[in-house]
Amino acid sequence: MVSATERRRQEVLRAIIADYIVSQEPVGSKALLDRHKMNVSSATIRNDMAVLESEGLIVQEHASSGRIPTEKGYRQFVDSIHEIKPLSAPERRAITGFLEEGVDLEDVLRRSVQLLSQLTRQAAIVQLPMLNLSRVKHCEVVLLSPHRLLLVLITDTGRVDQRNVELGDGFNPDDLPRLRDLLNAALVGKTLGDARTSLADLAHDAPADIRDAVVRAARVLVETLVEQPTDRLILAGASNLTRGVRHHPSGLPGVLEALEEQVVVLKLLANVRDLGDVTVSIGEENEVEQLHSTSVITTAYGSDGAALGGLGVVGPTFMDYPGTISKVSAVARYVSRVLAGD
CATH class of the missing domain: 1.10.10.10 (Winged helix-like DNA-binding domain superfamily/Winged helix DNA-binding domain)
Structure with missing residues (x-):
C-alpha cells in the first residue's frame, strides 16, 4: 500500500x-x-x-x-498513466473531418501523419500495410511500350504497389487480357508469400506465345515483393524537432538522419504488434544511438483484430506524454475503422 x-x-x-x-x-x-x-x-x-x-x-x-x-x-x-487522456471535441472533429476527405488508404495514412504531427508538434511516421499480411485483390497490367509492362498490385488493405517489367520480345497488345487473367488467377485472394508457388507454376505452364511476358512478370513479383518486400513509410513534421534542438546533445542532424533510414523507422514501429497497445520508448531505451535524446510513442492499426502496420511520433523526452499517447491512439483507431469499412 x-x-x-x-x-x-x-x-x-x-x-x-x-x-x-x-x-x-x-x-x-x-x-x-x-x-x-x-x-x-x-x-x-x-x-x-x-x-x-x-x-x-x-x-x-x-x-x-x-x-x-x-x-x-x-x-x-x-x-503511472493508467487512463488515456480523452481528446477535446475540437480535436476529434479535426481528426474525423480531415481524414474523411482521404480518397484511398494511402491518402488517409498521409493525412494521418500530417495531422498527427500538427496535433502533437512532433515528427510523425506511419507504415503502409505490411505486404506479407495483405491479400491480393487485383493485379492490373498496363502496356507502356512493346518492350515494357507496368504491374499495379492492389491488396485488400488498400495498398497499391507498382512494378515495371522489361520484356525481351515485343508484346502484342491483343494478348494483354490473357496475361492479366493468368496473373490474377495466380494472385487474387492470396498473400504474396502464399502466391509464390502459384507464380512458379504459372511461369512453368504459361502458353508458348506469351511465355516470355508471363515468366518475366512472375519473376519481378517474386523477387521484389515476395523475397524482398518493401515496407513503405510516410514521415511528416520532421521540422518540428528543431524546437528542441538544444536538447539533442548529439546534434539534430543525427536524429533526422536516423529517421531517414527505413530500417531504423521500421524497428521503431515494430515494437507494438497488438491493436490498442501503445509503446513508449524514452531516451536510451531506444536502440539507435542517434535517438537517445528523443522519446518514441508507437501503436498499431489494423482490422479484424490483426495489426497491419504501425504509426507513431518521435519528439523530445520532455513531450506531453498523456496528450501525445491519446492523439496517437485516436488516429490509429480511426485508420483501423477505415480498414474495416466503418
Whole structure:
C-alpha cells in the first residue's frame, strides 16, 4: 500500500514534469508551491525533491537551479498513466473531418501523419500495410511500350504497389487480357508469400506465345515483393524537432538522419504488434544511438483484430506524454475503422 508521503512525492514528480514540459526550464520548490497548491510547507517540498533526486528521478543541473526530470523520472511518470487522456471535441472533429476527405488508404495514412504531427508538434511516421499480411485483390497490367509492362498490385488493405517489367520480345497488345487473367488467377485472394508457388507454376505452364511476358512478370513479383518486400513509410513534421534542438546533445542532424533510414523507422514501429497497445520508448531505451535524446510513442492499426502496420511520433523526452499517447491512439483507431469499412 502506498503511503501518504509516497503519494505526495509522486505528485511532486508529476508537477515537476508538467512544469518542465511547458517551460523546459529547471523547476524550483517555490514555483511548485505557487502553481500546484500542495498544502505543505516549502521545507517539505524541498525534502521531497531531495528524495526524488536521490532516487534518480530528477536532477539538479547547477547548484543554484531547480530540478529537471531524468529519463528514469519520465519512465516512472509514463508507467503511472493508467487512463488515456480523452481528446477535446475540437480535436476529434479535426481528426474525423480531415481524414474523411482521404480518397484511398494511402491518402488517409498521409493525412494521418500530417495531422498527427500538427496535433502533437512532433515528427510523425506511419507504415503502409505490411505486404506479407495483405491479400491480393487485383493485379492490373498496363502496356507502356512493346518492350515494357507496368504491374499495379492492389491488396485488400488498400495498398497499391507498382512494378515495371522489361520484356525481351515485343508484346502484342491483343494478348494483354490473357496475361492479366493468368496473373490474377495466380494472385487474387492470396498473400504474396502464399502466391509464390502459384507464380512458379504459372511461369512453368504459361502458353508458348506469351511465355516470355508471363515468366518475366512472375519473376519481378517474386523477387521484389515476395523475397524482398518493401515496407513503405510516410514521415511528416520532421521540422518540428528543431524546437528542441538544444536538447539533442548529439546534434539534430543525427536524429533526422536516423529517421531517414527505413530500417531504423521500421524497428521503431515494430515494437507494438497488438491493436490498442501503445509503446513508449524514452531516451536510451531506444536502440539507435542517434535517438537517445528523443522519446518514441508507437501503436498499431489494423482490422479484424490483426495489426497491419504501425504509426507513431518521435519528439523530445520532455513531450506531453498523456496528450501525445491519446492523439496517437485516436488516429490509429480511426485508420483501423477505415480498414474495416466503418
